[in-house]
Amino acid sequence: MSARLRLGPMLRHVSDTTATVWVETGAPGRVEVIAGEQTAWSDTFTVHGHHYALCDVTGLAPGSAVAYEVRLDGEVVWPEPSSPYPPSLLCTVDHEAPARIVFGSCHTPTDHSPSAVLHYGVDMLRAFALRLVDDRRSPGSRAAGDDGAGVQRTGGDLGGGEPDLLLMVGDQVYADELQPAMRAFVQARREEAGDGDAGPPPDEVVFYDEYAELYRQAWSDPDIRWLMSTVPTLMIFDDHDIRDDWNTSGAWQRMMAERPWWGPRVTSGLGAYWVYQHLGNLSPAARAADPVLAEIRAHGGDAAELVDAFAWRTHTRPASYRWNYRYDIGRNRIVVMDTRCSRDVADDSMRSILGGDGYAWLDEQLTGDVDHLVIASTLPFLMPMGVHYMEAWNEAVCAGAWGRLARRPAERLRQRIDLEHWPAFQRSFKAVGDSVLSVASGERGAAPATILFLGGDVHFSYLTRALPVDSEVRRLAARTRIVQLVCSPTCNWMQPTLRRLMWVSVRSVTGLVFRLIARSAGVRPPALRWAVDDGPWYDNALATVTLDGRDAEVQWEHSPIMKRTLEELGPGQAVRPKIRRLTKFRLTG
Template identity: 60%
Template sequence: MGARLRLGPVLRHAGETTATVWVETDAPCRVTVAAGERTAEAATFTVHGHHYAVCDVAGLAPGTAAPYRVSLDGEQVWPEPAAGRPPSLLRTLDPAAPPRIVFGSCRTPAGHGPQEVRRFGVDMLRAYALRLAGHRARADGGAGADAGTSTSTEEPTLLLLTGDQVYADELQPPMVEFLRERRGGHPAAAPEAPSAGAPEAPPAGGSAARPPGEVVSFAEYAELYRQAWSDPDIRWLLSTVPTLMLFDDHDVRDDWNTSGAWRREMAARPWWRPRVTAGLGAYWVYQHLGNLSPAERAADPVHQAVTAAAGPDAARGAPELAAAGSADSGGRALDAFAWRAHTEPASYRWSHRHDVGRTRVLMVDTRCGREVDDDARRSMLGARGAAWLDEQLTGDVDHLVLASTIPFLLPSGVHHLEAWNEAVCAGAWGRRARGPAERLRQALDLEHWAAFQRSFGEVAAAVLEMAAGRRGAPPASVLLLGGDVHFSYLARAQAQAPDPAAAASPTRIAQLVCSPIRNPLSPTLRRMMRPASWRAMGWACRLAARAAGVRRPALKWRLDDGLWFDNTLATLVLDGRTAEVLWEHAPDADHAVRELARHRITD
């Protein structure tokens, strides 16, 4: 039997005339993607015994959708026979059409039976997939679009998954069972030898030193992604909607890069180096690689190193490349990059830009690029990341969408609490207060934009300069997308101090938060979070921040709607100079379970 798909296809970067398809296979092979007369081929590259390919189909017409097929060594493997879903489509951008951007964050993969729905609620990404499949089936009678058919106005232009696509430290039963089997019957054990690409020897203290209930190796991360993206409806959705991704902490580990103290604590754990190396390497392969345009990927030094490591025989899909171990030069190249990205955050830029007509979408890394070793000089983006973002924050567009995994504008009370905490951790209230403040920071996850006041101020100033027309013609809107916090809301902002140019500006500044897709807060945590939106809480935390020497922010904002704690998916529609956003919420768990019971015929 020939090679088979292990995961995918996933439709990733889309341009006006190109579309990128990512796949993982179970053996080395040549991958062909065909849409009508347009085809693209690529040999797989191998990392730690796993095989991947990225195919760029070029020469497509702008604003069209075409059914496509995937073949491995000439044998068609997608679409699957009798899949019961509309064909997967290659989609290109239409610069004249209103962008329709679907976004959300924080999705726990779990089943869809009564027990899972009671625990995690309805999976809003799967619900969206079912609705889109139904819409397409009704639109074309189930026959699919012909190559070159124009896209529907109801079709999403982009899907933005803004963090926590996987939970590497909050595992579901199938992943726990996988670890148990892989580690010889105990989820903390790791009897297999480290891969040839591992940057160091196994953890001191033996295999039991590895944390139970958490992934550590590349193979474990690979299985985590497989389980997250293998649901048939999710798999179909990812195969047919151009998708851009960003990582947040759980894609690597909870509270990742919160502070210098956190990094030092983690560095002391014997399993941390292989863990962060595998996490960043897996993120590059599964999420980041597909964010890049064909030209960006060709210029990417990591892509060059990993694919060159396969050697000239990769062009022929040589079966001997299936061997890992000492031949795993692709794994060694990826591991070396990942460890350097962790120890030298400025060595690689994870942020990326996408232009859709007169809309600019910036996907901004707010995790790996952080500089946190010195509490007095913290930076959310690092010098390189901050310079890149500042270059992108210019006008002469209708809309600028700045997506980061964490909200830029939090509810007022939380914002000022985090700003106060950062100042105290840096010594504003004396040396003795620093330790308790650090413990509070880690306990309450006080590590959003507000906890990086220097970075917050720089971005806020640039946004206000855009609105005032000092960076080109002001856009109609600056829309700040965020997730992470497990509640959703809309906040509107404006300049704190009077500015005649800004006051006359047409630019509207708004924070749009959509979280979670599927991972709701417990009732207790919801009750704890609701006071964050109270005005009295905002005033009290503002006074504390002022007492710690925190400057008044350049922006002022208010919650316009929310807080919503349901599982949620949002859609942003940008038509000319207008912008509209719709949040769609899951029904409560009990109602959803009743609906499941109503339609169940057999167990």
């Protein structure tokens, strides 16, 4: 086979009648996606010698699942010859059916060997893929016939149980925590290119070619690759997609700016994110209106300089580009927020986690007249109360609440133990909280049944419900459940010391102690009150939110494996994980 895919295909944005397929190819060419009677094509565009295409298949039936193939210059490159997997399907939205949203964050690629599972745990994306393979092979559950004719997913062939969306909320790749294969690639590439003399860290990616390989290794696992070819997937970055603690504070930004390799690093990271993750988040209409993509298409040839200039511009002028996006499914609205690139942290007394333009955009999306309002942020909005007040206290001290001499040690503490979540941006926290309460109170249209915050990042999962502190607001918002759902990681681990600290942080007495300490720094109590209702859980997990009319529920799933089972495996063997329910929680009623 002369033509080949380097990565993909990935099923990205879907609507009731359209589906976008993203690919990276080994050479320039024309990419075609053929699904039943529908065909879409696109010529590749090139960035730093890598070739990409996005094909928008239109004219699909709502709620359908249609087998598809990918051709490059007329040659079939997907499905691969003798593929052991069921056909990849283009799965469209049925706005009248229940919506199932699977989400999680923090994924480290591994080889699934016993040693890797002992260290990182079971890769939940792989486990989820294997279960979906089994489901599609079950008698009567096949979603498309051999002739590729589409059928309704909601009418019995799949039993209505497949996910409508896989939402990956941060740390899809770890640019600063490399696996052995990636470290070997970086070393070999820099020796060949002579980049090692510039002083970039040997255990982190810096250049675009390295980011391209990082994504390839992260998404080339056969099971995960098949999963992403057949389940609509949306994404948003967190810090490790660029670098740990990205934009924590003004002091952090100034420290990084002094490192000669930081400019190439953030340029490559944001450019690669735009290509590998962000473009697929957009609807065909939004992508057609993207000025960067339009410039690349008009340019022809290798668009490396255009993408680099765009990426550097978004780094130095975050308001110049919007990474946020909105996705509607039925009468449910999903709002996905950038809480990293758009931060304004130059002045410790005027910090914003969204930036001024980011908050204005978000506030426009926070309205009623929907059944469920889902706000996805890589960072949990409602942290355990002890952590909330610790981070709020630290922000105040860094801004001078305890005097000038306390600011520097407070900044060191902020960076050392990652005190940079929503509570460390009290102005932003209050603004979003006030907007949410106005929605729940019916001031912006009919109040939704739930307002759900989805988050990740913290390497443990939990659920917490919130209530307004003010009794009158609580009466007006009584019909809306405000809930924080956190699912993290999908494949990673937490250091034992941090796990013990997290255990302490969820205790009621910890919240009380840090509330008193924060009050001494001038921190005001929030307009919401909450406590961790369920969790924390430290296993790798995926969570599924099901929205059915005005009803909603969530369940977390994991894949526990005994150490003895791993020790009994022979050389080269990998365990085939089974998924079990961790917990299930009804969010309404």
